[in-house]
Amino acid sequence: MNETLGRGYARIEAIRAARGEPLSSMPDPGAPPPDRYNSVYLTLFVAGAAFLLPFNSFIMAVDYFQMHYPNTTIMFDMSTVYIASACVAVCLNNLLLDLFTYNTRITFGILVSLATMLFVAVCNIGWDGFSTRVSYTINLVAIGVVAFGCTVQQASYYGFTGCLPPRYTQAVMAGESAAGFWVSLDRIVTKYGFRQPQRSTFMFFVFSILILLGHSMLHHVMMRHPLVQHYLRLTNESRHRRRIQLHLNPNEDATLMESEAGEASYGVLKLQSPVLSTTGQGEIETNAFSFANPVYSPTAVVPAPTESTVEPFPDSVTSEPSSALRTPRPSYKVEDVVFESPERPTSWRAFKRGVLARWAVARAIYPYMVSIGLVYFTTLSLYPGIASEVPSCRLGTWMPIILMSAFNLFDFIGKIAAAWPYEWSRSQLLMASGLRLLLVPLMLLCAAPRHSPHIVGDVYPILFSVVLGFTNGLFGSVPMILAPSRVGREHREIAGNMMTLSYNGGLLSGSLVSYLLLGMLGAPAAAPCRVYPTPPLPTLPPATPPNITYAVTVSH
Known part of the structure; x- marks a missing residue:
């Protein structure tokens, strides 16, 4: 799944480079800066x-x-x-x-x-x-x-x-x-x-x-x-915001990423942050999703893009009539994530x-x-x-x-x-x-x-x-x-x-x-060290002085 998603990202970047568009410089949120x-x-x-x-x-x-x-x-x-x-x-x-x-x-x-x-x-x-x-x-x-x-x-x-x-x-x-x-x-x-x-x-x-x-x-x-x-x-x-989870199509979730090979058409799903919509009462903050070429639905029929819409990728163009486009199970890249601040x-x-x-x-x-x-x-x-x-x-x-x-x-x-x-x-x-x-x-x-x-x-x-x-x-x-x-x-x-x-x-x-x-431990002791009695050692009789003198004389 991750491999096919990576291929989808690479394909999008390649198309942008071919069209002369600036490449996305958004860092990968899963890769922290090095220490x-x-x-x-x-x-x-x-x-x-x-x-x-x-x-x-x-x-x-x-x-x-x-x-x-x-x-x-x-x-x-x-x-x-x-x-x-x-x-x-x-x-x-x-x-x-x-x-x-x-x-x-x-x-x-x-x-x-x-x-x-x-x-x-x-x-x-x-x-x-x-x-x-x-x-x-x-x-x-x-x-x-x-x-x-x-x-x-x-x-x-x-x-x-x-x-x-x-x-x-x-x-x-x-x-x-x-x-x-x-x-x-x-x-x-x-x-x-x-x-x-x-x-x-x-x-x-x-x-x-x-x-x-x-x-x-x-x-x-x-x-x-x-x-x-x-x-x-x-x-x-994670603490102060609540992430909105979107389940695009639970039944065909794996197919979305794995079906791009051999298919010439795919689109980019863009989730935008809350925007302001203008009404007669004034500006009201709404959570709006914008989908760029095409709207996700395997069987949906949507109007053809006009000049005010985002220009589709070159390989997204099909030969269907200009009045409607049918979505052939595209792949998507999430460019932004919507957060809803709790009350x-x-x-x-x-x-x-x-x-x-x-x-x-x-x-x-x-x-x-x-x-x-x-x-x-x-x-x-x-x-x-x-x-x-x-x-x-x-x-x-x-x-x-x-x-x-x-x-x-x-x-x-x-x-x-x-x-x-x-x-x-x-x-x-x-x-x-x-x-x-x-x-x-x-x-x-x-x-x-x-x-x-x-x-x-x-x-x-x-x-x-x-x-x-x-x-x-x-x-x-x-x-x-x-x-x-x-x-x-x-x-x-x-x-x-x-x-x-x-x-x-x-x-x-x-x-x-x-x-x-x-x-x-008890009360402090004046002499905490043990004193072991030393037993008396046997004594030997001292040697007589004449013998010592004689030994010295003979040695000389």
């Missing part, structure tokens, strides 16, 4: 890193915050405040989806994140002129504001990439892991290069702020890229339609929503809270940094592995997400009880952190990539936002469960 140098992909990769960079910066400064606020649950509090604020932000983003454009929402999130990070770096870390209690409160408020701005960006980017091919969603998720990997390296370098904790943490935040500034510039360049404009235009047309609904009808659309999308992608919710529930139950409480007599304050760096590194590897062309089924994703729950008791036994953990050693918690990170990257990315492709183009942004809502639901529930796991 040269992968500029859109790389920008979305940086975007994924940028909107998680503030959260990772707060979390990776664990050694500074634990030293500055001793005997507190600072890591648990920051994680919970961040996730709670993120859930509010993603709900508001879903409600205000149709009021603001992608660019407006993302720019708002970038400005909020930048302003808050600058304030924390300069006033609360660099200057440090507040009391401990006020400083603690400022950190929690700051991370809540950062969470709101970053989550607005995150939900908007996932809705935005849902309109693009799936590889661009994978780029954003790989960038999220790159954020964790980058801040891990950044923290190790600044901690090693600046011995003073306050100075090293300040420089650590400065490097993160510089990346946010670079991301803001790249984003505005990307939004003007032809590839992005192409897919946004298709999405807007403007009331606010209540728009809200109801939005709720019904979200419910329909949720029913279509609920296995992916459950899967990603379980993945991040398991992750937030252990990271960063329990991971920061694992003791080590050998590594000391470096232990939480090493565990988080191992998690971030393999999370990055897992998100890259998500691009592997393997078709994951819904049952496989749900099973893998459920099996990850086994990591909760294993990691907990590495830290509980505080005075004497059941699993002793530095290798086991690092191994569990590696597995946690890799599975988080892999099974946290695949559902997000597959879900938008399970719905129509006009609902892909909603699918991306619904997946982000489930993602944040898993984060919030996991962060709340982490408080229960913290209570299972």
